[in-house]
Amino acid sequence: MSAAVSDVAPQASTAPTGGGVLRRLNIVTAVWAGSALAAIGWFIAHELWQDGDHGSDQVVLVTLICWSVGFMVGIGAFNGPIGWIRGNDLAHEDELFLAGKDQGIGRYFRFTTDHKVVGIQYLIVTMVLFALGGTLAMLIRTNLISPDSQFLSAQTYNAIVGLHGLIMIIATIIMVTGPFGNFIVPIMIGARDMAFPRLNALSLWLIVAAIPVLFSAAFLGGIPTGWVGYAPLADQAPPGMDAYSIFILIFAVSSAVAGANITTTVLTMRARGMSWRRTPIFVFGTVASVGLALPAFPLFMASQILLQVDRTQGGQFYVASGGGSPWLYANLFWLMGHPEVYVILIPAIAALMELTPVFARKPLFSFNTAVIAIAGIVGLSVMVWAHHMYAAGWAPDLNGPFMLTTEMISVPTGLLFLVILGTLWRGRIWTTVPMLATYAMLWNFIIGGITGIYLSDVPADYALHGSMFVTAHFHYTLMGAGLTGAIGALAYWFPKMTGRMLNERAGYISFWLVQIGFNVTFIGMFAVGLAGQPRRVVTYAHLFAAGNLVSTLGAYCIGIGMLVLLYAIVSSWMHGPIAPANPWGAKTLEWTVPNPIPLENFEVLPVVTEDPYGYGVDEAFLTAELVSGSAPRTASTGSATATQAEVAAGSGQQVATLDREAGQL
Amino acid sequence: MSTDLPAPDGPSEPVVQSVAGWRAERVRIFWIWLVLTGLLVVFSLTVPARLMGPPASPTMHSVESTMTLFSVAASPVAALVWAIALYSLLRWRSKGRPTADGPAIRGHAATTVAWAVTSTVLCVFLLVWGMAEMIVINSPAEANAPLVVDVTGQQWVWTFSYPSQGNVESDQLYLPVDRPVIFHVTSKDVIHSFWVVQMGIKIDANPGETTKTSVMPDKIGVFDVRCAELCGLRHAEMQTSAHVVSASDFNSWLSQNGGHS
Amino acid sequence: MTVSAHVPVAGHPAEDVQVVGGRQRTGVLLLIVADAAFVGALVFSYFYLRGLNTSGAWITQGMHTATIWVGWLIGLIAVASAWCYRSGVNALRTGKIGGLIGGAGIALALVLLDSVVQIIQLASLPFKPDANAYASCVYTLAGANLFHLLLTAVIGVGIWNRARLGRYVATNPWQVEIVAIWWNWIAVAAIAGAVTTSFIASPNVGG
Structure with a gap:
């Protein structure tokens, strides 16, 4: 990947010379360095240990770690720390180089710190993961089209089920906070970049380094444990399980780094005047998500380190005969695993709460309720993990208390529905693709939520646990609400991120194909689950044949819809119509910056004087009836924004004044 | 939407609607809600337990009653969400880009409190029901001479x-x-x-x-x-x-x- | 642990050092929260398996267990190291760069010494990690502590070298102060490891 891209050449004589070694490092050198170190590691480990008791696992472990370290060296992740130790601080032109100034497309393939570049990189990574996980889903459903299909062998099927699960979980975890948390949030809060731009690049490239590790599992016997990787099945699994562990280690580091970075950015870098009450709800959702992931993923990491001690050193953590316990794994896993569900859901729903006011042309209904609900979900989500273990026999006496906390969480979740419904109430509904995502979420998440209530009930869970009913339930939440929200967010912010409008016709077609296919697939799965089909089975009794056939046909419909979405994204990105700076007439700060967005977003830092939901008019003079309990918190838009000096596009934005002196404050 | 849209000029003339008009809308939403609730209750009473098949123990009997009961209890909630969503699509949808903003309703304390209280009450009900059910399904363990x-x-x-x-x-x-x-x-x-x-x-x-x-x-x-x-x-x-x-x-x-x- | 100062591009005025410093401290505190969750998970694993005593095999009857005082020695050296580093930071606050070089240097030496003690302990434990759950736990806790110490040594080399090169001034002690928080944390984590491994026999002997 050469640095000589079109827009650098004319300025070559005057271009700054910063960057040092990093000028020569990019994804190609990273792959070379990773492969070289992996080869060396493999050779040494193979010579030393291959014949030992745990030889093949040790060799795979060493090789994959060497790959990851080599990749990070090759991309230049260690240049910063080494330079720091040697006492070299970055010069101004080094910063400029790192931020990707004047590097055209090339900046997307190196250790670039600009949050907008990182956001786009995350978007691509997410889409690649969804493409792979989705393809695996098609294979799974094809195998299940009839009980006698024998499309896949049991071994391949189990390996694919685990890979599909893990890829999709990782993809959904990063699908909102990765692309939009990085690209949109800093602009939304009026900052020029993230708090720690180099950590931002680090978090992205760690995931890129880890993706080949994850895929290597497919060639190392797969992940035959389901995505949960339950021990002691994981202790006896093939070396694909080592790839799983290494992947989780790297991902946990990446998410800790990203979480600390995004949280710090929001805590310390909001624009002047952006009090918490004026901070957009999507920012709350993002911080809740990454802040929840921050202490949760290290537990997953610990569970995998223990697993590696078991697998490569003969440890006894999960081996009952040696004093270990499978319940240790289950506890560590679900202590991460249930917060993780909300790590996925909260930002997706927050994105929908952010865009609903724009397309209903109304303020967000009860902003405070939305914030309290998010906080309540975060607080409760760390107290519900053992509802995944009602049937484990782990602690039968705790089933009652966990049933309480689990059912409690429906109260704050219900409030999120109220916020969205209240926002729709008597709005001027503009049914764009992003707004349709809100409606789809209202439909799907109600079904996901109610089926969750059956599973929270201990006796009903005894009957349903481990069946296809559970699979359908969490797809309704993570896909029906989570992924739908992320697609809505993508359609909403696409004009800002790419500078082009998303092809609307293809967007509608994709939306309906995906949503109809989705409901067909998983309603079929609910039916066979209730009738008693277990999860993760390569074949099943003929009793379940009709429901499975329906599910498979629905899944193909989703697949076609997703291909249409992919077409819409790619074609619009390449030659869609140029987007105006604020195509939706939204009021958050990201719509005030011009397209394409300048390197540091804001020429002059904005000063915020009101919240971003100042839609509509004070209707006290229209009808006194419905506003009795709700005196508008801001005065009418006209007077509050008396000094509008907005330059970019659209008036009535959250910025009332652009303070020319702001930078010196 | 085409892309060469003019930037919106903030709120323009709001659509003035009478108090009586809003009342009529709420009545219509109520009817939609009632019909949806009815359909969902019929579904709840007939489908989930039937899919689970005839029970072979009091435990399964109790589980199937729970599925039916929870489905019935959830019906009005789901119906309310869907009724408002459906109505907003049918009657409040603007043809293309809205030319005016909606009313600046920033919240409604009574609604929020009612919503929270109702969901908490439902939660407590689910919990009490679940605890009672646990006693039922544990009873064989306490029986004589099992x-x-x-x-x-x-x-x-x-x-x-x-x-x-x-x-x-x-x-x-x-x-x-x-x-x-x-x-x-x-x-x-x-x-x-x-x-x-x-x-x-x-x-x-x-x-x-x-x-x-x-x-x-x-x-x-x-x-x-x-x-x-x-x-x-x-x-x-x-x-x-x-x-x-x-x-x-x-x-x-x-x-x-x-x-x- | 790299913290990058945000030098504005395009001629925007530089941010105040207090603002940047406070921001970097927030970031490091959050990373410590994540690390603490990890250490907490290891400690939890130890006590959970000890409490369960599955198959009565937490420890094997009559096995030689780890010597408790070695863990405490490692913890105390870490505390001493953190204390030396802290006095170096205090010296910088009063403008004595030499004090920082000395304090950070001694702290670094102590961390390296601690790493050596930790390696000796790992090499001389009277059991292998595959003996039983207790053995696996001890090796893992010690390994995690060694990782902490080595990471701190790398950071310490950086601080010492940068102090030597005159990169720190009394008016901007933020970076060395933030590292002090990390240094204190690894001392706390080492002590937590020592406390954990002081409880050996399972209370659940009946099962």
């Missing part, structure tokens, strides 16, 4: 043994009807999950631990035992039959297999 069955999972078969009946061993489960049974469940290798589908009981078989579950089969017939936890290559085939037979048939089965009653 039959004890040791269940062992291993890749990929179930083994049942009857310790008080001369350690009779079988790869199919035989149970006498109308007698409480306690299962002591363990595993020889990885985690399995012992699931008697039509009796609504499930408990994991963990290596190194013994877990317990109990049931009272109340129907003669052949039922399904499946493994509900992914346990390796042939997890899908790890299933067998549970035969619920009369007390005398059970005794003769025992004696045929070298045991005693």
